[in-house]
Amino acid sequence: MKMLFQYNWQVRDEWMEWCKQLPPEELLRERTGGAGTILYTLFHIADVEYSWLRGVQGKPDVQVAYEAYKTLEKVKELSDAWRPELRDFIESWSDERESESVKVAWDDEVYTKGELLRHVIAHEIHHMGQLSVWARELGITPVSANVIGRSKK
Numbered sequence: 478m479k480m481l482f483q484y485n486w487q488v489r490d491e492w493m494e495w496c497k498q499l500p501p502e503e504l505l506r507e508r509t510g511g512a513g514t515i516l517y518t519l520f521h522i523a524d525v526e527y528s529w530l531r532g533v534q535g536k537p538d539v540q541v542a543y544e545a546y547k548t549l550e551k552v553k554e555l556s557d558a559w560r561p562e563l564r565d566f567i568e569s570w571s572d573e574r575e576s577e578s579v580k581v582a583w584d585d586e587v588y589t590k591g592e593l594l595r596h597v598i599a600h601e602i603h604h605m606g607q608l609s610v611w612a613r614e615l616g617i618t619p620v621s622a623n624v625i626g627r628s629k630k
Contacts, residue, residue: 478595479568481598482567482598484624485526485601485605489601492608493519493552493553493556495617495619496516503515504516504549508611511608511610516547518604518608519556520546521604523559524541524543525601526597526601527539527563530597532579533579533590538581576589605622609622
């Protein structure tokens with residue numbers, strides 16, 4: 478699981494870099510499918526990851542308003558600011574915690590910690606696929622989703 482979080486962070490950073498070639502109006506343009514806009518998708522990915530992983534740790538959720546982060550630079554800063562805390566948690570993960578139960582404040586269900594970590598991984602990969610579709614609609618080659626060879630980067 479640790480490797481997939483590292484993969485997601487690397488691909489997210491590559492998407493942030495990819496976005497620099499687009500004018501701000503393209504990042505904010507409403508699109509069909511997904512989370513609506515390219516910029517909001519990147520914000521949403523980071524926000525959901527941070528919320529769920531804080532929840533898994535028994536920490537309170539931190540509410541941030543997208544309206545305060547409507548530039549690529551601000552979304553990147555937010556993602557980067559949250560990453561050290563999340564990296565520390567992921568790096569300390571052990572399989573013994575896999576089946577521990579957890580309940581987060583915004584959901585009535587009880588989940589296992591491993592289930593929620595896998596949800597966060599899959600959530601980001603899902604949205605990266607949507608970004609790839611939008612990139613192709615713009616006629617621009619998307620960021621590679623290939624896992625092979627990334628450990629050498």
